[in-house]
Amino acid sequence: MDKNLDDIFSFDKTADDCVKCGKCIPVCTIHNVNADEVTSPRGFIDLLGAYKRGNLELDKTAKDIFESCFLCTACVEVCPKSLPTDMLIEQVRSDIAQKFGIAWYKKAFFLLLRHRWLNDLAFKLGWVFQTCGFKIKADIDSMNSRFNIPMLKADRLLPSLRKTSFLNAHPENINNGGKRKVAIFIGCLGNYNYRNIGDSLLEILEHLEIDAFLAKDQKCCSAPAYFTGDFDTVDHNAKFNIEYFEKFADDVEAIIVPEATCSAMLKIDYEHYFHDQPEWKERAHNVMKKVFMATEWLQNHTELESILAKKKQNTKIVTYHDPCHARKMQGIHEEPRSLIRQNYKIVEMSDPNSCCGFGGVTMQSEKYHFAKAAGAPKAAMIKETQADVVSAECSACRMQINASMNYAEVETVFKNPIELIADALREK
Numbered sequence: 001m002d003k004n005l006d007d008i009f010s011f012d013k014t015a016d017d018c019v020k021c022g023k024c025i026p027v028c029t030i031h032n033v034n035a036d037e038v039t040s041p042r043g044f045i046d047l048l049g050a051y052k053r054g055n056l057e058l059d060k061t062a063k064d065i066f067e068s069c070f071l072c073t074a075c076v077e078v079c080p081k082s083l084p085t086d087m088l089i090e091q092v093r094s095d096i097a098q099k100f101g102i103a104w105y106k107k108a109f110f111l112l113l114r115h116r117w118l119n120d121l122a123f124k125l126g127w128v129f130q131t132c133g134f135k136i137k138a139d140i141d142s143m144n145s146r147f148n149i150p151m152l153k154a155d156r157l158l159p160s161l162r163k164t165s166f167l168n169a170h171p172e173n174i175n176n177g178g179k180r181k182v183a184i185f186i187g188c189l190g191n192y193n194y195r196n197i198g199d200s201l202l203e204i205l206e207h208l209e210i211d212a213f214l215a216k217d218q219k220c221c222s223a224p225a226y227f228t229g230d231f232d233t234v235d236h237n238a239k240f241n242i243e244y245f246e247k248f249a250d251d252v253e254a255i256i257v258p259e260a261t262c263s264a265m266l267k268i269d270y271e272h273y274f275h276d277q278p279e280w281k282e283r284a285h286n287v288m289k290k291v292f293m294a295t296e297w298l299q300n301h302t303e304l305e306s307i308l309a310k311k312k313q314n315t316k317i318v319t320y321h322d323p324c325h326a327r328k329m330q331g332i333h334e335e336p337r338s339l340i341r342q343n344y345k346i347v348e349m350s351d352p353n354s355c356c357g358f359g360g361v362t363m364q365s366e367k368y369h370f371a372k373a374a375g376a377p378k379a380a381m382i383k384e385t386q387a388d389v390v391s392a393e394c395s396a397c398r399m400q401i402n403a404s405m406n407y408a409e410v411e412t413v414f415k416n417p418i419e420l421i422a423d424a425l426r427e428k
Helices: 011-017 031-035 043-052 058-067 075-078 087-101 104-114 116-133 186-193 195-208 225-227 231-251 260-276 278-290 294-301 304-309 324-330 332-340 369-383 395-408 418-424
Strands: 132-138 142-145 158-161 180-184 210-213 255-257 292-295 317-320 388-392 413-414
Touching: 011 180, 031 058, 043 087, 058 087, 058 180, 058 317, 075 087, 075 324, 087 142, 087 225, 087 260, 104 116, 104 225, 104 231, 116 132, 116 186, 132 180, 132 255, 142 304, 158 395, 180 195, 186 195, 186 395, 195 210, 195 278, 195 418, 225 231, 225 260, 231 260, 255 260, 255 294, 260 324, 278 292, 294 304, 294 332, 294 418, 304 332, 304 418, 317 332, 317 369, 369 395, 369 418, 395 413
Parallel strands: 180 210, 180 255, 255 292, 317 388, 388 413
Antiparallel strands: 132 142, 142 158
16 A cells, blocks of 8 residues: 555545545445445445544444444455555544443453463363353364353354464474474464464475474464454554564564464554554564465465475365455465465355455454354355365454354365365375
């Protein structure tokens, strides 16, 4: 984006730039499930401009409107002026949080994200007692509630917990020959729920003879808090991660992340967040230049594609979903496909770039009816391909798509591209 950050965060300037052309309406995730002009990108922008000028009170109605955006950035992708609607909404959500506070269960969740030891303890206890309240579907790392309670209906599929997290299951330094070395930022869902992603990434690095540094002191990238408006948690975690990464960045070629949302938060949103803290903005820019999505780095900086080309073809059909934080924010979509198609047949769904409907903590809690509605079209697209596997380099998408497929009784299995690649490498 070539806009100056001061211009980007000038709500009224952005509102004036919106020509009301309407190109954003057909691609807007919330407008497609709640066809109200107010909850559309140009509606959001108009209200943001009014708020900045003092013509709109930030009341509970405005709060409800601004919390209805999925932050999928589809509007930014098609906007002739590349207006940063998502970034403005992220900023106003901070004002909302300061005025109305943050729900207790979100505060508790964000507290865990600040403290790794507390997170480890909570998830360990969760693993011990999860069978009391949930029916475990171990083959897809998911579970259903045994009871119908608010925000946790029995038909809703959630990620299950592992006994030992990825970071606690391996030594911090893994020697695979010493020729090259990368660090791994795993992400919370990959660490505690979908652990096979990290295990598969280690297999790939071992095959490539690249040493791995697991960076065990890493904190959550704080994307859930950022999208909710809890900027205190963002400030705490972002500054910690920047200082921590600075300590080892010169010792590794890259910091690779098998998660689109975490990668986008580290590479892009940290700078957005620190727009009014110049020193930290510069430090974020300098250190996060080493951050890459895993398939991005593996495709462009290793011989993995040619190695996979020599492996056996798999009969499974794969369809690929483009996470919003990968394709729209980072321009990454060909890299995972290039690696996957060496061993699998890819059948594209009708709109792989459409948002799956995850939408963040608020959308997954009190506004889950919107998330459920937004996920239905994606499940239908996957079913139409008759694919054996749906893949995406994002565990938030995995959680949402698994739930959507469960509602629609679609039997396609979800796998991160890293898992598919590791499966292929095991073949002789």
